[in-house]
Amino acid sequence: MALARRSSTLLKPLSAASSSSSFLHRRPFSTDDTTTITVETSVPFTGHNCEPPSRSIDTTPKELMSFFTDMALMRRMEIAADSLYKSKLIRGFCHLYDGQEAVCIGMEAAITKKDCIITAYRDHCIFLGRGGKLLESFAELMGRQGGCSRGKGGSMHFYKKEACFFGGHGIVGAQVPLGCGLAFAQKYRKEDHVTFAMYGDGAANQGQLFEALNMAALWDLPAILVCENNHYGMGTAEWRAAKSPAYYKRGDYVPGLKVDGMDAFAVKQACKFAKEHALKNGPIILEMDTYRYHGHSMSDPGSTYRTRDEISGVRQERDPIERLRKLILAHDLATEKELKDIEKLARKEVDEAISQAKESPMPDESELFTNVYRKGYGVESFGADRKELRATLP
Amino acid sequence: MLGILRQKVGGATGLSSQGLGNHMLRLRPVTSALRNYSSATKEMTVRDALNSALDEEMAADPNVFVMGEEVGEYQGAYKITKGLLDKYGPERVVDTPITEAGFAGIGVGAAYHGLRPVIEFMTFNFSMQAIDHIINSAAKSNYMSAGKINVPIVFRGPNGPAAGVGAQHSQCYGGWYGSVPGLKVLVPYSSEDARGLLKSAIRDPDPVVFLENELLYGESFPVSAEVLDSSFCLPIGKAKIEREGKDVTITAFSKMVGYALKAAEILEKEGINAEVINLRSIRPLDRATINASVRKTNRLVTVEEGFPQHGIGAEICASVVEDSFGYLDAPVERIAGADVPTPYAANLERMAFPQIEDIVRAAKRVCYRSAPISATAS
Numbered sequence: 004m005a006l007a008r009r010s011s012t013l014l015k016p017l018s019a020a021s022s023s024s025s026f027l028h029r030r031p032f033s034t035d036d037t038t039t040i041t042v043e044t045s046v047p048f049t050g051h052n053c054e055p056p057s058r059s060i061d062t063t064p065k066e067l068m069s070f071f072t073d074m075a076l077m078r079r080m081e082i083a084a085d086s087l088y089k090s091k092l093i094r095g096f097c098h099l100y101d102g103q104e105a106v107c108i109g110m111e112a113a114i115t116k117k118d119c120i121i122t123a124y125r126d127h128c129i130f131l132g133r134g135g136k137l138l139e140s141f142a143e144l145m146g147r148q149g150g151c152s153r154g155k156g157g158s159m160h161f162y163k164k165e166a167c168f169f170g171g172h173g174i175v176g177a178q179v180p181l182g183c184g185l186a187f188a189q190k191y192r193k194e195d196h197v198t199f200a201m202y203g204d205g206a207a208n209q210g211q212l213f214e215a216l217n218m219a220a221l222w223d224l225p226a227i228l229v230c231e232n233n234h235y236g237m238g239t240a241e242w243r244a245a246k247s248p249a250y251y252k253r254g255d256y257v258p259g260l261k262v263d264g265m266d267a268f269a270v271k272q273a274c275k276f277a278k279e280h281a282l283k284n285g286p287i288i289l290e291m292d293t294y295r296y297h298g299h300s301m302s303d304p305g306s307t308y309r310t311r312d313e314i315s316g317v318r319q320e321r322d323p324i325e326r327l328r329k330l331i332l333a334h335d336l337a338t339e340k341e342l343k344d345i346e347k348l349a350r351k352e353v354d355e356a357i358s359q360a361k362e363s364p365m366p367d368e369s370e371l372f373t374n375v376y377r378k379g380y381g382v383e384s385f386g387a388d389r390k391e392l393r394a395t396l397p
Numbered sequence: 398m399l400g401i402l403r404q405k406v407g408g409a410t411g412l413s414s415q416g417l418g419n420h421m422l423r424l425r426p427v428t429s430a431l432r433n434y435s436s437a438t439k440e441m442t443v444r445d446a447l448n449s450a451l452d453e454e455m456a457a458d459p460n461v462f463v464m465g466e467e468v469g470e471y472q473g474a475y476k477i478t479k480g481l482l483d484k485y486g487p488e489r490v491v492d493t494p495i496t497e498a499g500f501a502g503i504g505v506g507a508a509y510h511g512l513r514p515v516i517e518f519m520t521f522n523f524s525m526q527a528i529d530h531i532i533n534s535a536a537k538s539n540y541m542s543a544g545k546i547n548v549p550i551v552f553r554g555p556n557g558p559a560a561g562v563g564a565q566h567s568q569c570y571g572g573w574y575g576s577v578p579g580l581k582v583l584v585p586y587s588s589e590d591a592r593g594l595l596k597s598a599i600r601d602p603d604p605v606v607f608l609e610n611e612l613l614y615g616e617s618f619p620v621s622a623e624v625l626d627s628s629f630c631l632p633i634g635k636a637k638i639e640r641e642g643k644d645v646t647i648t649a650f651s652k653m654v655g656y657a658l659k660a661a662e663i664l665e666k667e668g669i670n671a672e673v674i675n676l677r678s679i680r681p682l683d684r685a686t687i688n689a690s691v692r693k694t695n696r697l698v699t700v701e702e703g704f705p706q707h708g709i710g711a712e713i714c715a716s717v718v719e720d721s722f723g724y725l726d727a728p729v730e731r732i733a734g735a736d737v738p739t740p741y742a743a744n745l746e747r748m749a750f751p752q753i754e755d756i757v758r759a760a761k762r763v764c765y766r767s768a769p770i771s772a773t774a775s
Binding site: 211389 | 488493496501503509533538546547681
């Protein structure tokens, strides 16, 4: 699998010693992780059955820059996916995350790759956050061998097991009991890690969520339920779907925290707080107040159930990348031009990854029959015409 | 709730005669079956077979745990998990609330992370509440992730009719689960089957649906020293010829194997030598053994308790027609549950499920030896 980033000729590191966790390793100031910068969240946290954490968060220039760079890359990836879908290179379902980047970036900053994440189908950026590569993402979207699931999963089924990212699920709400199961395993094995089970405001009404939450609370599982409330379950606004859209309170006896999901630092602080809580006291719910610019999926223009003014309003007032831009400029960590250059570089990286992905071949026909089982015992499987096409499953 | 009805499960032998109403023939290990068990000395109930298999696999692998309703303190709704809580503790024998969708999902998530859950459904009728997790979260994961996420989970519990439990508690799910690629579906009959297949299922890296039968739990079968050994496993996907014959092939699984063997005895007295195949595995289906048998006998009767449409017999018939058409001397016959929701009244319930005389009649028909059919012919 071509995981190596072959774009290095274009993007020579400016600082050889750079150990930035960002995708683009080349700003000298992005290695500064000793200077402390204190930022305040846009709004205070609201707690349910818990004392909310402080609004003041310590960060470093390195972290600030990496947040900006990583989010710019994610934003670019999703916008490029939009074009690819319209040119029919991506088929079926494609659910885009632009607008919500701060949630996954903030979360990653608070946790390790041994903490598990599981989410639904709006998973491209979360995959990237877990260490997934652009090439693997685009190749998977286009159904090619170079994809993270070798082209057999598609947009909704990205996984990265070695980074404890368990997908990528198409059935609304199913990922929450699965996430509690991951937490069960972590507790069973006496690990010091937690699981973040992410779901939307639409999934928040699913019965299985409450079944799993009850068990997680009963058994003190280190499960953190993260509701990415983008206020619309497909085309249904939250007030039309939930009698009580205060999703952070829906856990009743389970504590909850309402977080500004467009503020990466608020997300980071909340996730840090939640991890500490979950390891000691069991489950907690985080409600991320966020927004998606695209419709539910590429089949949805996103304007029949909300106004264009609302969308542009959020873009102007609350965009997560713009927020970081202002912060970086305010702290003099980079100039406007330098930030624009980072965004241009992101665009280049994305374009490069797309052209590489286009060169990745479609899966071999024999792959129709691979991975049905881990152990197939030589059993026979059949194609549409079983006299014409048969295979032995190894 | 089912658990309350079954409080006296310990005295299982009493229970099976209770519910069978007018049905005179009790399930008893047929003495002729003994000839197929090598150097058989000990007898073991299916219940004990399952219990010992679980016990041994939990002892051998710390990743194996049991989860379900009443599996712990209650000692198991049907006492299959008796004693395991005392031995392994509440972290490995986990009592759940009555939330199948929730705990099936939790089980699959634990399997994603590398544990080996054995999830018990009190009966498979309740698995319908969790079927999305069995199929979409478990069965398809290895394929969708191109082999990265396998799901070593076992879903087990009683399947099919019991005695007098009514329509919502009597359905057989072999056909439904058997159609899903990515699942393995096992159907033990004897204690040997129960031990060997459950151990294989637990050790298997893929999701296994393990369909037991409540009325078989109390039945005893001879078990050899080999079967009692803790390393005893049966291969998945291989049927067993319970009784060799040359005139007609009868396929069956679970409780119906016992009925088919009894039918074979009756047929023997009438000069029809029946071969009885115990399927043991619905998916993978042992088409090779079935077809080889039909090529030998040239006649086939399939037996199952489930609904006939889109059932196991339908698949077996299609397989034989596709692969061995030239060898058939008569059309394939299907004996299955009646095409109705299960009634409660004992006489109606008896009519709703195959009886030994149904199997005998079909075998004779397929051998062109029956009396003229009364109402339906031509």
